[in-house]
Amino acid sequence: MKILEQRIKKDGRVLGKDVLKVDSFLNHQVDPELMQAMGEEFATIFSDEKIDKIVTVESSGIAPAVFAGLALHVPVVFARKNKSLTLPENVWTADVYSFTKQTTNHIMIDHRFLSAAENILIIDDFLANGQAVEGLLKIANDANANVVGVGVVIEKTFQKGRQILDERGVRVESLARIKGFENDEVIFL
Structure with missing residues (x-):
């Protein structure tokens, strides 16, 4: 998604060799117009589900x-x-390790809000090592819900998250795919 890649290049900050800070538009301050465009893009991508x-x-x-x-x-x-x-x-639970916070969170969803045979789409801000998505897949499995796919805002392809999900046969669609960081610059696929 070009508009997202442009925004990452403009406002994203590379920290070290594997962290991208996008707090000015995604995960601290939120740009609603960009979020709307991303929501519409996810809707288009998953319109067949x-x-x-x-x-x-x-x-x-x-x-x-x-x-x-x-x-x-x-x-x-x-x-x-x-x-x-x-x-x-009565909650579905999973433990999820946060790469950026270096902590494990015990995530939970009330049984009333996730039921057997529901078709769910998982959306996440980043795909790095796949821990958050793995936790949501566990919860979906425990609830007997059907995961139709995973939509990711920013994927760091140089980390193992995509590989883990591919091995599980999970459909993953990312709006921006990052190959790596060079000289504090983001390199997209």
Whole structure:
């Protein structure tokens, strides 16, 4: 998606050899017009699938997921990272390691919001090592839901996430695919 690649080149910041900071438009401050364009792009890409719900992990996946849900006219469910007093005991759970935060989160989705035989599309902000998506796949499997695909805003192809999902036979569609970083610049595929 050219508009996303241009925005990454303009406002993304490379940190070290494997981290891209996009907090000015995706995961701290959000550009709603860009999110809308990405949501519409995901809707176009997955127009051949029957989708009942979109599932993501809080918090950076929520904005692109909501705009994809808007474009597809389906609800969005996000896996929570923290149990609140209002969250019931009946939840689907998975442990997810965060590459950028170097911590493991215990994510959960209320049973009421993910049911057997529902067709779900997973949306996430980044695909690096695939841990967030793996956690959502586990939850979907536990709920007997059908994952029709994974939509990723930014994929770092030099990390193992795509390979893991390809080996599982999961359809992955990324809006921007990064080959690597050179001289603090992003190199796209």
